[in-house]
Amino acid sequence: MCLAIPLRLIDVEGEHGTVDAGGIRRRIVISLVPGAKPGDYAIVHAGFAISLMDEEQALLSIRTIHELLDKAGS
Amino acid sequence: MDRIDLSIGSGGKSMHEFIAGVVLRHLGNARLDGLGDAALLDLPRHAAFTTDSFVVKPLFFPGGDIGTLCVAGTVNDLVVSGARPLFLSLGLILEEGLPMADLERILASMRRTADAAGVTVVTGDTKVVRKGEADGIYVNTAGIGEAVGRPETPRPGDILIVTGSPGDHGVAIMVARREFEFEGDVRSDCAALTRLLPLWESGDVRWMRDITRGGLATVACEMASQAGCTAVLREADVPFSPPVRGVAEILGIEPLYLPSEGKALIVAPSASAGRVLEFLRTKAACPDAAAIGTVETRDREVDAILRTQSGGHRILEPLTGELLPRIC
Amino acid sequence: MKDLEILRGEPAVRALVDEIGREAAGIGRPLQLMEVCGTHTMTVYRNGLGPVLRRLGVTMISGPGCPVCVTPDSTISAAASLVREHEGVILASFGDMLRVPTSEGILMKLVPAARSEIRIVYSAEETLRLARENPDRSVVFLAAGFETTIPSIAWVVRECVRRDVRNVFLLSAMKTVPAPLRAILSAGEVRLDGLIYPGHVSVIIGTHPYEFIPKEFGVPGAVAGFEPADFLLGVLAVLQQIRGRRPAVENAYPRAVRAEGNPEAVRLIAETLHPADAEWRGFGTIPQSGLLPPERFSALARFNPRTDAVWTHEGCRCGEVVRGLIAPEGCPLFARTCTPGRPLGPCMVSFEGACLIHAKYGKEVPGGQD
Numbered sequence: 001m002c003l004a005i006p007l008r009l010i011d012v013e014g015e016h017g018t019v020d021a022g023g024i025r026r027r028i029v030i031s032l033v034p035g036a037k038p039g040d041y042a043i044v045h046a047g048f049a050i051s052l053m054d055e056e057q058a059l060l061s062i063r064t065i066h067e068l069l070d071k072a073g074s
Numbered sequence: 075m076d077r078i079d080l081s082i083g084s085g086g087k088s089m090h091e092f093i094a095g096v097v098l099r100h101l102g103n104a105r106l107d108g109l110g111d112a113a114l115l116d117l118p119r120h121a122a123f124t125t126d127s128f129v130v131k132p133l134f135f136p137g138g139d140i141g142t143l144c145v146a147g148t149v150n151d152l153v154v155s156g157a158r159p160l161f162l163s164l165g166l167i168l169e170e171g172l173p174m175a176d177l178e179r180i181l182a183s184m185r186r187t188a189d190a191a192g193v194t195v196v197t198g199d200t201k202v203v204r205k206g207e208a209d210g211i212y213v214n215t216a217g218i219g220e221a222v223g224r225p226e227t228p229r230p231g232d233i234l235i236v237t238g239s240p241g242d243h244g245v246a247i248m249v250a251r252r253e254f255e256f257e258g259d260v261r262s263d264c265a266a267l268t269r270l271l272p273l274w275e276s277g278d279v280r281w282m283r284d285i286t287r288g289g290l291a292t293v294a295c296e297m298a299s300q301a302g303c304t305a306v307l308r309e310a311d312v313p314f315s316p317p318v319r320g321v322a323e324i325l326g327i328e329p330l331y332l333p334s335e336g337k338a339l340i341v342a343p344s345a346s347a348g349r350v351l352e353f354l355r356t357k358a359a360c361p362d363a364a365a366i367g368t369v370e371t372r373d374r375e376v377d378a379i380l381r382t383q384s385g386g387h388r389i390l391e392p393l394t395g396e397l398l399p400r401i402c
Numbered sequence: 403m404k405d406l407e408i409l410r411g412e413p414a415v416r417a418l419v420d421e422i423g424r425e426a427a428g429i430g431r432p433l434q435l436m437e438v439c440g441t442h443t444m445t446v447y448r449n450g451l452g453p454v455l456r457r458l459g460v461t462m463i464s465g466p467g468c469p470v471c472v473t474p475d476s477t478i479s480a481a482a483s484l485v486r487e488h489e490g491v492i493l494a495s496f497g498d499m500l501r502v503p504t505s506e507g508i509l510m511k512l513v514p515a516a517r518s519e520i521r522i523v524y525s526a527e528e529t530l531r532l533a534r535e536n537p538d539r540s541v542v543f544l545a546a547g548f549e550t551t552i553p554s555i556a557w558v559v560r561e562c563v564r565r566d567v568r569n570v571f572l573l574s575a576m577k578t579v580p581a582p583l584r585a586i587l588s589a590g591e592v593r594l595d596g597l598i599y600p601g602h603v604s605v606i607i608g609t610h611p612y613e614f615i616p617k618e619f620g621v622p623g624a625v626a627g628f629e630p631a632d633f634l635l636g637v638l639a640v641l642q643q644i645r646g647r648r649p650a651v652e653n654a655y656p657r658a659v660r661a662e663g664n665p666e667a668v669r670l671i672a673e674t675l676h677p678a679d680a681e682w683r684g685f686g687t688i689p690q691s692g693l694l695p696p697e698r699f700s701a702l703a704r705f706n707p708r709t710d711a712v713w714t715h716e717g718c719r720c721g722e723v724v725r726g727l728i729a730p731e732g733c734p735l736f737a738r739t740c741t742p743g744r745p746l747g748p749c750m751v752s753f754e755g756a757c758l759i760h761a762k763y764g765k766e767v768p769g770g771q772d
Contacts, residue, residue, distance in 0.1 A: 386415075
C-alpha cells in the first residue's frame with residue numbers, strides 16, 4: 001500500500017518534476033506538494049510526490065538513534 | 075543492399091558476397107577467410123567446450139549490444155570453467171529486413187570483444203528467416219578453450235568474492251526497454267572476463283561462475299546446491315552500484331536477482347582470499363571486487379542465507395518467475 | 403539522504419531491539435501487534451525482524467493493508483467482463499491486480515474483445531496518455547489503492563475535467579484505512595495490544611483519523627516509517643504506551659508525516675471523489691469505506707459489466723488473512739498448493755500480500771541465528 005521512497009528532486013517544471021536516485025531519473029507529478037523545489041527530497045509513490053521530507057525532523061530522528069547507540073555503548 | 079533479404083541465406087552468389095563483403099570485413103582472420111566448411115585446429119590436450127545462444131531484446135543497450143554479449147557470454151563460460159578461450163564458432167539467424175547498418179554495428183562489437191578477449195571466430199553459418207520469424211537477429215556461439223586451471227568443489231570455510239557491482243546489465247536493459255519510464259546514465263557491465271585467468275594459473279581460486287540470469291542470489295544458490303554446502307551472503311558487503319540501488323529503491327526490485335554479463339562469483343580458500351582480492355583490484359581492473367560471504371557446512375535444505383544490512387537473517391532462494399516492480 | 407543509512411544498519415537495529423526487549427520485559431506478557439500495511443510486513447520479513455521480535459514476546463500480525471488482497475471478486479469480475487465483453491476498451495491497471503488467480507484465469511491472460519486490450523501502468527498519470535493516444539477507445543482505469551494512491555487518482559479525475567477528456571473511466575477499488583481497523587477492533591476476534599499505522603497513508607491523512615482507536619478501544623498505536631529502525635521506533639513507541647498505560651496515536655515517522663497530513667491531497671480528494679459503501683474481501687461491505695468518482699467517470703454506470711463472472715479459489719482463506727484472523731501459515735493451502743510460483747489467492751500474488759511476503763522471506767533460518 002505504501003511503497004514510496006525519498007528521492008532527490010533535481011528539477012521542477014509546472015506540475016512535473018524529475019527525481020534522481022543514483023543516476024536513475026524519473027519524471028513525476030508534483031502537484032500534491034506545492035512549493036517543491038530542486039534539492040528537496042520528495043516521498044514518491046507511483047509517480048507522484050506525496051510529501052516533502054522534513055529535513056529537520058529527519059535529523060531529529062537520526063539524533064534519537066545516536067542517543068540510543070550511545071546508551072547501548074555505555 | 076541496406077537491409078538483409080532472403081537471398082543472403084540462400085547459399086548462392088548473394089550469400090557469398092555478403093559473407094565476403096560484410097562478415098569477413100569485420101571478423102576476418104587467417105582461419106575464417108578461407109571459408110571452409112570446417113576449421114582445422116590443433117587443440118590442446120585438455121580442452122573446454124561450451125555453447126550459448128543469444129536472444130537479447132533490445133539488440134542495442136547502453137554499454138553493449140548482442141554482438142558484445144554473444145562473444146563475452148561464451149568467453150566467460152570458458153574462463154569461469156578454468157579455460158583460456160581460443161576459438162569461437164558463430165551461428166547467425168537474421169530476420170529479413172534487419173538493417174545492414176545494425177548488423178555491421180553488431181559485427182564490429184563482436185570483433186572488438188573478441189580481440190579484447192584474445193579469441194578468433196574460426197567458423198560460422200548464416201541463415202535468414204522471413205520477416206517476423208526472428209527478433210532482428212538471434213546468435214549462437216560455441217567456444218573452445220585450453221584448460222589452465224581445475225575448478226574444485228567449494229567447501230566450508232571458503233570465501234565468496236564478487237568481482238564488482240552485480241546487476242548493472244539488468245538495469246541497462248530496463249532503461250533500454252523504456253518499460254518503466256525512467257532514464258539513467260547506466261551502462262551494462264557486459265564484458266569478457268579473460269583478465270581473471272591468472273587466478274586459475276596461480277591456483278588461488280577454487281571455483282567461479284559468471285553472474286547472469288537470476289543474479290548473484292541465483293548463482294550463489296546454484297553453487298551451494300551443487301557443492302552440498304550453504305552459502306552465507308552479507309547484504310551490507312555487496313558492492314551494488316548507485317544506479318542499481320536506485321532502481322531497487324524506485325521499483326522495489328530485489329537487486330540480488332538482477333543479471334550481470336561481466337561479473338563473476340569467485341570461491342577462494344580463506345588462505346588465498348586476500349591475494350585474490352588484491353589481484354582483482356590492482357591487476358584485473360576490478361576496483362570494486364569485494365568479499366561478500368562464506369561457504370558453510372550444509373544446513374538442511376538451505377542453499378543460501380542472507381545476513382541483512384540490519385543484522386537479521388533470511389533464506390535466499392533462486393529466482394522464480396519474473397521480476398515485476400511493486401505497485402500499490 | 404546518506405545520513406538516513408543509519409536507519410538501515412545493524413547497530414541501530416540492535417540498540418532498538420534491546421530497548422524493545424527491556425520494555426517487553428517490563429510489561430511481562432506476550433504481546434500481539436498488528437502492522438496494517440503490506441509494506442511494513444515487507445520491512446519486517448525482508449530484514450529478518452519477525453523472529454527477532456517474537457523472541458522478545460512480540461508477535462506481529464499482518465493487517466488489511468494490501469489493496470489487491472482486499473479487492474473483492476465482484477470488482478475483478480467487472481474488470482474481466484469489461485475486457486472480454488466490450489469492444490474498444492483499454493483496461494489499465496497496476497500489475498498485481500492483473501495476476502490475481504480466478505476461475506477464468508488471470509486478467510492479464512484473458513482474451514479481449516475486438517479492439518480491446520489490457521495495459522499495465524505504473525502511475526495513474528499514464529491513464530491520461532493512453533486516453534490521448536487512443537481517442538476512439540475507452541480507457542478504463544482499475545483504480546485500486548488506499549489513501550497513499552488515491553490522491554494521484556483524484557488528480558487524474560481533475561485533469562480529465564480540466565482538459566475535457568471524455569474517454570477515461572474508473573473502475574473503483576479505492577478504499578480507506580481507518581474503516582477496516584474499526585471493523586477489526588469492533589469484531590474483537592483478534593486480540594490486539596497495539597497497532598503500527600501505515601507510514602505513507604498517514605502522510606496523506608495525518609494522525610487524527612486514527613484517534614478514535616485509543617479513545618474508543620483503548621488500543622495504543624504509532625505511525626512508523628519503512629527502514630528497519632523506523633519500524634522498530636514505532637514498535638518501541640507502542641510498547642512504551644502499553645507500559646505507561648497511555649494509549650495514543652504517536653507519530654514515529656515525523657520526517658514524512660505531519661499530524662494534519664497533506665492538506666492539498668486531502669482537498670483534492672474531497673473535491674473530486676465521494677465516499678461510498680465498499681465491498682471488501684474478508685469483511686463484506688463496510689459503510690463509507692470506499693471512494694467513487696463522479697458518475698460520468700464511472701465504468702460501472704457506463705458499461706454495466708457483470709460482477710459475478712469470476713471468483714477465486716474455493717479453499718482460499720485470504721479473507722481471514724487480511725483480517726488478521728490467521729497468519730499465512732495458518733492457511734492449509736499455504737506453501738503446499740498455494741505458492742509464489744502457483745498462487746491460488748491474491749495474498750500470494752500481491753507484493754504487499756502477507757502470504758507472498760511470508761513465502762518469499764519468512765522461512766526461518768534453521769538454528770535460529772541472530
